[in-house]
Amino acid sequence: MWDNPETSFGEYQAVEHLTKKLEENGFEVTRNLCGIPTAFKATYGNGSPSLGVLAEYDAIEGMSQVACSTKMESVPGKDKSHGCGHNLFAGGSLAAVFAVKAYIEESGKGKITLFGCPAEEGGGGKVFMARDGAFEDIDAVVSWHPEKMYMVRTRPALANVKVDYTFEGIASHAGAAPDKGRSALDAVELMNVGVNFLREHMELTSRIHYAILDAGGTAPNMVQSHAKVQYMIRGVDSETVGNLKKRVDKIAQGAALMTETEVSSETVAAYANLITIPTLQALANEAMHDIALPIPTEEEIAFGRELQKTMKLTKEEAERPPFATEVLDPAPPVAHGGSTDTADVSWNCPTVQMHIGNWVVGTPGHSWQSVSQCKGTYAKKAMLYAGKAVAGTVIRLFENPALLEKAKDEHKEKIGDGYICGLPEGIKPVMQPKA
Numbered sequence: 178m179w180d181n182p183e184t185s186f187g188e189y190q191a192v193e194h195l196t197k198k199l200e201e202n203g204f205e206v207t208r209n210l211c212g213i214p215t216a217f218k219a220t221y222g223n224g225s226p227s228l229g230v231l232a233e234y235d236a237i238e239g240m241s242q243v244a245c246s247t248k249m250e251s252v253p254g255k256d257k258s259h260g261c262g263h264n265l266f267a268g269g270s271l272a273a274v275f276a277v278k279a280y281i282e283e284s285g286k287g288k289i290t291l292f293g294c295p296a297e298e299g300g301g302g303k304v305f306m307a308r309d310g311a312f313e314d315i316d317a318v319v320s321w322h323p324e325k326m327y328m329v330r331t332r333p334a335l336a337n338v339k340v341d342y343t344f345e346g347i348a349s350h351a352g353a354a355p356d357k358g359r360s361a362l363d364a365v366e367l368m369n370v371g372v373n374f375l376r377e378h379m380e381l382t383s384r385i386h387y388a389i390l391d392a393g394g395t396a397p398n399m400v401q402s403h404a405k406v407q408y409m410i411r412g413v414d415s416e417t418v419g420n421l422k423k424r425v426d427k428i429a430q431g432a433a434l435m436t437e438t439e440v441s442s443e444t445v446a447a448y449a450n451l452i453t454i455p456t457l458q459a460l461a462n463e464a465m466h467d468i469a470l471p472i473p474t475e476e477e478i479a480f481g482r483e484l485q486k487t488m489k490l491t492k493e494e495a496e497r498p499p500f501a502t503e504v505l506d507p508a509p510p511v512a513h514g515g516s517t518d519t520a521d522v523s524w525n526c527p528t529v530q531m532h533i534g535n536w537v538v539g540t541p542g543h544s545w546q547s548v549s550q551c552k553g554t555y556a557k558k559a560m561l562y563a564g565k566a567v568a569g570t571v572i573r574l575f576e577n578p579a580l581l582e583k584a585k586d587e588h589k590e591k592i593g594d595g596y597i598c599g600l601p602e603g604i605k606p607v608m609q610p611k612a
């Protein structure tokens with residue numbers, strides 16, 4: 178999978194590879210889950226409890242790097258790569274469900290489902306799956322993600338919505354007939370100014386950022402008749418995001434009014450905030466402490482040290498061994514500015530995630546250094562550690578029905594009136610053509 182990176186909603190070969198392995202091992206595979214060609218589920222066992230494990234497998238667009246190299250060098254002709262370690266994510270989760278299968282065979286207990294989740298990198302595959310009920314009959318989900326430390330995730334994740342604002346104006350010669358033109362680009366600029374003023378008057382935990390998708394062209398002697406800006410609006414929960422979006426909508430309308438242009442908007446993605454479950458975190462923490470961490474070889478340590486020379490390390494990071502040497506106790510949750518589509522899963526059933534130290538200390542996510550490591554020998558050992566940690570947590574839930582019930586009670590209390598998917602009605606994933 179590292180050698181054949183596939184991006185959001187184009188992960189056809191990864192899915193073929195994973196589902197084949199699952200079928201060979203006696204899992205019952207459902208392809209085209211929720212009508213998404215690169216989503217699937219694979220189940221083993223019967224009855225309850227019914228537990229889930231997540232796998233991701235999409236790569237990042239616009240980046241390539243030679244494997245296991247300590248210098249930045251791209252692979253000629255390649256423009257995508259596994260910079261977030263989703264190749265490892267898939268492998269570790271596969272290992273986990275195979276281990277759980279062995280447990281089910283022995284104990285005769287319950288059912289395990291591996292969810293193949295496409296398009297984590299911006300496409301929000303799990304949001305579509307959650308909206309269409311993929312996780313409805315699952316008692317709890319256990320997941321993980323490559324990182325540079327070993328720790329249960331306690332960090333919350335913000336809800337968000339992505340909205341495209343499209344302005345339509347009137348084209349004209351900017352020098353000869355400026356009075357005849359109405360600039361859509363001006364509208365985008367005024368909208369951005371308006372949002373800058375809004376930032377002072379919103380919750381501290383909210384965030385707004387944008388990218389201009391269409392600046393109307395490259396000719397300054399044209400009055401730009403079309404322009405498009407994408408806004409990403411984040412907040413502690415979907416209600417906060419919804420309220421903030423209404424205010425951004427008003428600014429867009431104001432910008433259109435000022436410039437005598439027309440504006441339309443379209444919501445293209447929406448993520449919920451992450452619901453965390455203390456009982457599951459405690460179980461996952463116990464499972465992680467129970468398994469010996471991978472021990473890096475001399476060569477892996479030397480490679481790690483060399484690679485770290487290319488990173489901006491803090492003094493504290495520079496003084497530590499290059500690979501994490503212990504499982505950290507879950508940190509008190511601190512505010513976090515990012516979002517994840519696992520959050521939408523967490524609204525449907527109790528969910529826990531683990532950070533696994535596949536990367537050397539100091540590795541930035543989505544960097545050439547992480548691409549380089551994602552095919553390395555240490556990363557692979559940590560991937561199998563992840564498999565054991567996920568399986569260890571799942572098996573603890575099979576063994577302790579009372580704790581599973583407690584987790585479900587905590588979940589019920591936290592979700593209040595329940596899950597409302599932020600995606601507009603009828604919106605579907607935009608698939609890449611199959612090669």
Ligand SMILES: [Zn+2]
Nearest residue numbers: 261263297322
């Ligand atoms: Zn990722």
